[in-house]
Amino acid sequence: MAVPDDELIVLLTEDGQPTGTAPKLASHHGDTPLHAAFSSYVFDASGRFLLTRRALSKKTWPGVWTNSCCGHPAPGESAVAAVRRRLAYELGLHVEIDEIVPLLPDFRYRAELDGIVENEICPVFGVRVNSEPVPNPDEVEEYRWVSWPVADRAGLSPWSLLQLDELEGHPAITTLLPTGEARR
Template sequence: MTTDELVVLVDDEGRAVGTAPKLSVHGRETPLHLAFSSYVFDGDGRVLLTRRADHKLTWPGVWTNSCCGHPLPGEPLDRAVTRRLSYELGLAVERADLVLPTFAYRAVMGNGIVEHELCPVYRVTAEAPAVLNPEEVGETRWMPWQEFATRVLKGELAISPWCAEQVPLLVELGPDPMAWPTAAEAELPPAARVAAG
């Protein structure tokens, strides 16, 4: 990825209001911008967890969900998910299913750096082993979803703040990730719908 990669800035209604270089928007005054989170599952119902590379600007070395990222301007979110899964984890997946279309969060690191994202969440299935890109991922681990969710809800796992907020919402969708209802593209924020359309 180039250092001048652009992210889509959005207002509180989820409408696109411009773009900015990715490196410029993650600081102490991080504007709300469009992103995504994804959870990769295998056929045994295990979820792929990743530890963020130690040199990442935000939450370095922290365990989190399978893959997060930002769509490029004009890029449909589901395509951004599959692009980043290939880039970060070497996974070739056919599709990404939208499960939490309007998730958003704001979190502040101890050093004052802020993440502030409108961040729809996707479910993905994959069977091939992950091939880590060390620029992005320090290590991976597969864990049964129920074990992971239970430990997150009990506060027993140190994970990223966005993942900690997403897991309770995913649990509400049902105990079997493969049976979670999928959301329609029309439920995405306007900025993401424009990109998809």
């Protein structure tokens, strides 16, 4: 189940206003325009975090370990709706809107690897699930549940490293952990 070649991303001005759309695959290159994205961090009932490794066939950051799921809202789609859509597509996880918690609504980053640039305004969400993922091999090479906060960050995607720095100790994370389990 591959992503359609004609998937569109939403282009943004420097202040985050939509300015149009562009084909996703053709837009990620050495001069990637600023565009809308999202990242999500999935937690289970035990408070473990779902770490995923991007499929080796991915154009950007193939085989790199990263947050649970990330992607791009379609034109006219909210970030929360995109989180739900991509969690179902990438990980077979079906979540309700009230299971999605905004964590870093204004997160923005730029990263480069092998001539491919990510340039995104990328709100970060937390998600609580009660089921095991069923990864789509076109998107996810493998996954593992890890303790929170993430101690071993070696080899993680650049956006995950930046996000983890801001998420550690974030008060909204406690809403995703088991009751009474306060972490650093």
